[in-house]
Amino acid sequence: MRVDVVSIFPEYFAPLDLSLIGKARANGTLRLAVHDLRTWTHDVHRTVDDTPYGGGPGMVMRPEPWGEALDALAPDELSPDGHTLPRLLVPSPAGVPFTQAMAHELAAESHLLFACGRYEGIDQRVLDHAAQRMRVTEVSLGDYVLFGGEVAVLVILEAVTRLLPGVLGNAGSLDEESHAHGLLEAPMYTKPATWRGLEVPEVLRSGDHGRIARWRRDEALTRTADRRPDMIAALPQEGLDKRDVAT
Numbered sequence: 427m428r429v430d431v432v433s434i435f436p437e438y439f440a441p442l443d444l445s446l447i448g449k450a451r452a453n454g455t456l457r458l459a460v461h462d463l464r465t466w467t468h469d470v471h472r473t474v475d476d477t478p479y480g481g482g483p484g485m486v487m488r489p490e491p492w493g494e495a496l497d498a499l500a501p502d503e504l505s506p507d508g509h510t511l512p513r514l515l516v517p518s519p520a521g522v523p524f525t526q527a528m529a530h531e532l533a534a535e536s537h538l539l540f541a542c543g544r545y546e547g548i549d550q551r552v553l554d555h556a557a558q559r560m561r562v563t564e565v566s567l568g569d570y571v572l573f574g575g576e577v578a579v580l581v582i583l584e585a586v587t588r589l590l591p592g593v594l595g596n597a598g599s600l601d602e603e604s605h606a607h608g609l610l611e612a613p614m615y616t617k618p619a620t621w622r623g624l625e626v627p628e629v630l631r632s633g634d635h636g637r638i639a640r641w642r643r644d645e646a647l648t649r650t651a652d653r654r655p656d657m658i659a660a661l662p663q664e665g666l667d668k669r670d671v672a673t
């Protein structure tokens with residue numbers, strides 16, 4: 427997968443050299459390039475913002491640098507390798523919620539292009555013009571307000587990269603984690619069996635895999651009912667008797 431990120435703070439993405447994302451970049455699974463938006467400014471102050479039409483707080487990101495950046499990173503003509511246009515992701519407080527389902531959707535794309543806004547956002551015409559030739563999605567991490575899109579891109583890139591083939595050593599863990607089956611995962615334990623007077627649940631040390639699976643399912647249902655009743659309501663009706671969920 428090819429990923430391009432455009433930001434006025436490219437140094438925000440230094441963590442993407444670390445850990446499993448760093449390994450995915452080193453082995454070519456993830457081809458990530460971070461670009462400074464100011465590359466596409468031409469004034470001595472490298473200006474990227476201006477006052478909002480209609481008044482209001484703060485500043486808005488100018489369309490010209492963004493237009494040139496997207497022209498450069500998503501050219502209309504097919505590249506020699508038959509490269510198609512990228513999917514443009516624009517983090518925004520007004521975006522659609524980012525979910526595990528969207529992470530799976532994005533993991534199937536061949537080229538993602540992230541536009542990191544700052545200030546009060548990017549001039550809307552940048553997104554409207556881009557949508558004339560590529561798929562554009564405004565995406566939000568949640569109902570709270572960040573300073574800009576960089577943190578959202580870090581989160582989205584981690585969630586998507588985990589799903590790429592070969593990145594997670596034990597692919598099985600993808601099946602067991604939260605949101606994979608519509609439930610939160612059960613509590614996890616490791617050695618020692620007793621720690622500060624606290625015991626690991628006996629069932630997990632029983633070796634009885636059937637009992638262990640049932641215990642984990644029950645724990646997942648209880649946790650989900652306690653913490654995320656919305657997820658219980660969204661579960662497919664067949665196969666789950668809601669009375670199964672301890673309240």
Ligand SMILES: N#Cc1c(-c2ccc3ccn(Cc4ccc(CN5CCCCC5)cc4)c3c2)n[nH]c1N
Pocket residue numbers: 482483517518519521542543544545546547548565566567568569570571572573574575576578
């Ligand atoms: N993903 C994600 C996000 C973001 C996010 C993503 C990208 C940018 C780019 C800039 N900002 C800062 C900002 C802060 C407030 C407002 C709202 N203002 C209200 C008064 C009138 C003007 C607009 C807009 C922009 C961003 C925030 N926040 N929360 C998420 N889940």
